[in-house]
Amino acid sequence: MTLFIVGGAGYIGSHMVKLAHLAGHEVITLDNLSTGHKDAVLYGKFEYCDIQDSNRLSELFKKYQPDAVMHFSAYSLVGESMTDPYKYYQNNTVGTLNLLKAMIDHDCKKFIFSSTAAVFGNPEYTPIDETHPKAPINPYGKSKLMIEQMLEDFDSAYGLKYVVFRYFNAAGEDLDGELTERHDPETHLLPLIMQTVRGEREVISIYGNDYDTKDGTCVRDYIHVKDLSRVHLQGVEYLMQEGSGDSKVYNLGNGEGFSVKEVIEKVREITGVEFNVIEANRRAGDPATLIASSKSAKKELGFAPQINKLEDIIKSLV
Numbered sequence: 001m002t003l004f005i006v007g008g009a010g011y012i013g014s015h016m017v018k019l020a021h022l023a024g025h026e027v028i029t030l031d032n033l034s035t036g037h038k039d040a041v042l043y044g045k046f047e048y049c050d051i052q053d054s055n056r057l058s059e060l061f062k063k064y065q066p067d068a069v070m071h072f073s074a075y076s077l078v079g080e081s082m083t084d085p086y087k088y089y090q091n092n093t094v095g096t097l098n099l100l101k102a103m104i105d106h107d108c109k110k111f112i113f114s115s116t117a118a119v120f121g122n123p124e125y126t127p128i129d130e131t132h133p134k135a136p137i138n139p140y141g142k143s144k145l146m147i148e149q150m151l152e153d154f155d156s157a158y159g160l161k162y163v164v165f166r167y168f169n170a171a172g173e174d175l176d177g178e179l180t181e182r183h184d185p186e187t188h189l190l191p192l193i194m195q196t197v198r199g200e201r202e203v204i205s206i207y208g209n210d211y212d213t214k215d216g217t218c219v220r221d222y223i224h225v226k227d228l229s230r231v232h233l234q235g236v237e238y239l240m241q242e243g244s245g246d247s248k249v250y251n252l253g254n255g256e257g258f259s260v261k262e263v264i265e266k267v268r269e270i271t272g273v274e275f276n277v278i279e280a281n282r283r284a285g286d287p288a289t290l291i292a293s294s295k296s297a298k299k300e301l302g303f304a305p306q307i308n309k310l311e312d313i314i315k316s317l318v
């Protein structure tokens, strides 16, 4: 297959590029390098492209005629989306609409989309399955939910077939040590804790200790980036099957929730390093608990996470 991996220079995208290449596919990364790194694209071809640029997209679709598009290129910080919603709707929603238009124009009708647990808002029950009500509490989640809704209409009207994956908390690094997580600024819990372990930061802050959870801190379901990449390949293979039929939406996590305090304790235990922790105010836009039910992805796609223990995810960072 010839695959466009949009956002292939980013954290999850670069793992996808590696896995898809090793699986024998022709991989072309499209990225505007706004948050990604060109040197993270270790395999396949790289084409500079901003998804807002229709002419450039058109040129690239003509040149490569991809069989499918995997779309990882999005701003994804909940906190930032609260203070700069324009950035999120403009890039995530409008940019994706533009990409979808280019696909339809060039008769490319297989799409893998990175969505998020943030489409659910504060859960009414956990683990969260695919039919759980969608009530995002931040612009990031709303920007992604709008795309999910657009996709339903693009399927009905233009026959665009898709698999949407809603990630819970993507974490971990490449086990071969070829790829690392490099966000600037870094805002995610695990990489920030690891910076504190290495002495690159003085302290890790716990954002909020008065949530309605086991110890008052937010609970998340961490999933290793390699397991995410693997199931994306299964998703694209499903779409490429002759007469594959329906578009699908899947939640992806390990089905187990860890509080911020538990994550900190686990890192202390594994590294044996004592580091400074302070309790700080809540971060706006954070739901208390997000735990996935991935039963559908397991049953229908054969999703089988291999690095599914928090301990092993942390070890991939050490």
Ligand code: UFG
Binding pocket: 076, 077, 078, 116, 117, 118, 167, 168, 169, 170, 187, 188, 189, 190, 192, 204, 205, 206, 207, 208, 218, 219, 220, 260, 283, 286, 290
């Ligand atoms: N946290 C801290 N201290 C920090 C950083 C984070 O206490 O220094 C807390 C957050 O408040 C949150 C938890 O750790 O409760 C996890 O925070 P992350 O920033 O690592 O991840 P998020 O849960 O905010 O977001 C991630 C992705 C989103 C996705 C979301 C879905 O970045 O794209 O998971 O669960 F939408």
